[in-house]
Amino acid sequence: MIAIHSQFFNIPSETFIRDHIRYLAPGKTVLICQKPDGANQFSYPVLSGIPRPSPLGRLHSRIVNVARLGWLAYVREGMSRSEEDRVVEFFKIHNVDAVLVEYLTMGALFARACRRANVRLYAHAHGSDSTVMPRKHLWRRRYRRLFASADGIITPSRFIADRLIQIGCPHDKLHVSPCGILPERFTPSKRESGRLLVVGRFVEKKSPHLAIEAFARIASRFPKARLDLVGDGPLMARSKALVEQENLSDRVIFHGSRSTEFVQGMMQNAAIFLQHSVTARNGDMEGLPVSILEAMASALPVVATRHSGIPEAVVDGETGILVEEHDIESMAEALAGLLAEPHRAAKMGDAGRQRVLDHFTQRHTRDRLRHAMMLPALAEPLHFAEGQVQ
Helix, strand or coil: CEEEECCCCCCCCCHHHHHHHHHCCCCCEEEECCCCCCHHHCCCCEECCCCCCCHHHHCCHHHHHHCHHHHHHCCCCCCCHHHHHHHHHHHHHCCCCEEEEECHHHHHHHHHHHHHHCCEEEEECCCHHHHCHHHCHHHHHHHHHHHHHCCEEEECCHHHHHHHHHCCCCHHHEEECCCCECHHHCCCCCCCCCEEEEECCCCCCCCHHHHHHHHHHHHHHCCCCEEEEECCCCCHHHHHHHHHHCCCCCCEEEEECCCHHHHHHHHCCCCEEEECCCCCCCCCCCCCCHHHHHHHHCCCCEEEECCCCHHHCCCECCCEEEECCCCHHHHHHHHHHHHHCHHHHHHHHHHHHHHHHHHCEHHHHHHHHHHHCCCCCCCCCCCEECCEEC
């Protein structure tokens, strides 16, 4: 039996956490969280209130949204004694052998409880916890203690793994496991001519406004091209103002934050996927964006930046085109080249789908995580269909 900890289970962008719950150990999983919202979709035993809500929970909701990373900076390194006792008892009742803690900042909370219950501890790094928090001396010190006590540290990319090695994580405790997707959900696109797509939160590290700028530079050369953006966030107002300024309101469509099913539908019609990820001013970086893998699974060529783990998925010149961060002109020319040569774009898209099938499916992720966590091999391969495990 394994336990998976996440503060929340209903954050729209954290599909990877819900996928870990669904596919890592179906029928042999229990959940630990701060708030149980969204946990009922899994029908697993749940221990909530761990850790107790931080002061952020009492702030106005708009302030909390602006301070999205605030919970990652949670000041306590360990649980209170009463919380720890509850966790240990929960582990014992359910015969838990190993716990997977989402985000490094939360991993240190479980070290003592795991030692008391003789449970293996694995902490899963993602993006901001590996790139923003290590800039603070307090968190570098805490991470080194986590590295010493954890049985394994899991990262979504080799790039993130190298960053953790630099602050003291032993090589032999690191396991690289990119998030996977269900290829059955993302069949090859119909590739509607001139249709470009951006998917992701409107935050600095994803920089949707820079993708809009790239499109604006080539829009007059391709009058039938249009740009769809799915997502929301603090950069929405800036992005909309840019579209108005460039007189592109009839060709750039903002769809807001939408469901996974809506994104799947958009990818079924798009011709090119673009994402201009950059390193934010506070050091925040991507891990390996799941939306890029979903686009590749949809046989879309990807135009993106050489940022964090993206080059580990997108092969420049084969499955898409990579440019340097903030190089809007090169991104614009990459888009223009693929719009002018749809056959080349289609070839890249097909190669990208094959790369996902070979390396980035849920089955690959499940097997990598099971190996990293020393879980028993499954007797039969899992059958994935419509998000369910049979």
